Amino acid sequence: MSTNRAQYLQQLWDLLAPVPEGLRKEWMYDYEEHFRMAAAQGRSDAEAASELGDPRQIARELLLGYRVEEAARSGRISSVSRAVLTTVSMGFFNLIFVLGPYVALLAVIIALWAVVAALAVSSLFAIYEGLFGEAFNRVQGAFIAMTLIGLSMLAGAGMKVVTRGFMRMTVNYLKFNSRIIGGRAK
Amino acid sequence: MNVQFKKGVLDLCVLALTAWEDRYGYELAVAMSSKFEVAVGSVYPLLNRLTQEGYFSTYLRESPEGPPRKYYKLTPQGHSHLMALITEWRSFSIAVDEIIKEGVER
Numbered sequence A: 001m002s003t004n005r006a007q008y009l010q011q012l013w014d015l016l017a018p019v020p021e022g023l024r025k026e027w028m029y030d031y032e033e034h035f036r037m038a039a040a041q042g043r044s045d046a047e048a049a050s051e052l053g054d055p056r057q058i059a060r061e062l063l064l065g066y067r068v069e070e071a072a073r074s075g076r077i078s079s080v081s082r083a084v085l086t087t088v089s090m091g092f093f094n095l096i097f098v099l100g101p102y103v104a105l106l107a108v109i110i111a112l113w114a115v116v117a118a119l120a121v122s123s124l125f126a127i128y129e130g131l132f133g134e135a136f137n138r139v140q141g142a143f144i145a146m147t148l149i150g151l152s153m154l155a156g157a158g159m160k161v162v163t164r165g166f167m168r169m170t171v172n173y174l175k176f177n178s179r180i181i182g183g184r185a186k
Numbered sequence B: 001m002n003v004q005f006k007k008g009v010l011d012l013c014v015l016a017l018t019a020w021e022d023r024y025g026y027e028l029a030v031a032m033s034s035k036f037e038v039a040v041g042s043v044y045p046l047l048n049r050l051t052q053e054g055y056f057s058t059y060l061r062e063s064p065e066g067p068p069r070k071y072y073k074l075t076p077q078g079h080s081h082l083m084a085l086i087t088e089w090r091s092f093s094i095a096v097d098e099i100i101k102e103g104v105e106r
Helices: A003-015 A021-040 A045-052 A055-074 A077-088 A092-132 A138-181 B003-017 B025-036 B040-052 B076-103
Strands: B056-061 B069-074
Touching: A003 A021, A003 A045, A003 A055, A021 A045, A021 A055, A021 B025, A021 B040, A021 B069, A045 B040, A055 A077, A055 A138, A055 B040, A077 A092, A077 A138, A092 A138, B003 B025, B003 B040, B003 B076, B025 B040, B025 B069, B040 B056, B069 B076
Parallel strands: none
Antiparallel strands: B056 B069
16 A cells, blocks of 8 residues: 555545544445555556545535534534534635624524523522512512423423524525535536 | 535535446546536545545445455435435525526526
């Protein structure tokens, strides 16, 4: 195996570090095979490497597919955000049309969750105020606290649905987006 | 070929190539890149994505020369996805043809 081939494959392997080893080996097989087939047809490793293109570009495309798929499977904020950031690394267009709206909408969702938390916390204050404060008596305090907890639970349930929907929507858009930009020109 | 034309149909074409027989990656990469001017290297990520989405399954099969090759096989899900894409493509291309006939070739 020439250094050219070994170097290329090693670089690609290293770039794919975030992907679990089993899957990574499976992917690498295509590129190893590509070098072998090209050699069998009398082309040099240098030629094979240049028709494959920059390993960094290949790694970006592979990672994008992987991250989007991961995000679709788990639907968690962390993996969806990672998929968004990988998409953004694909080009300037995505910086504006993907990251911008995502960050803005995520901020709204976080703010709404803060409201849910505030409702829950304020029920504790109502209890405290009912027991020790001047503003209202124990019974009033208990009722206010129950109302606040009820509201926070309802809002929390609603927000759970909204958050899940937002994550699903984001993943679908990323899938659509990666199909649009996939298939780099020669 | 116009990049905008190409991007939408790569999935369709690579799935179509495997409709009757399983093919190995290199075969698909060469076939796609000779027809569509896509970089050979970008066909493999496409194959992997379609595999992750459940449209392909892969297996290794012995080859007469050298180590085993990795074959791509269309799954039942891939097959129905392909059929849906073909239907979409047909109605799209008919619509474009009609417009060309009406507007240009009259």
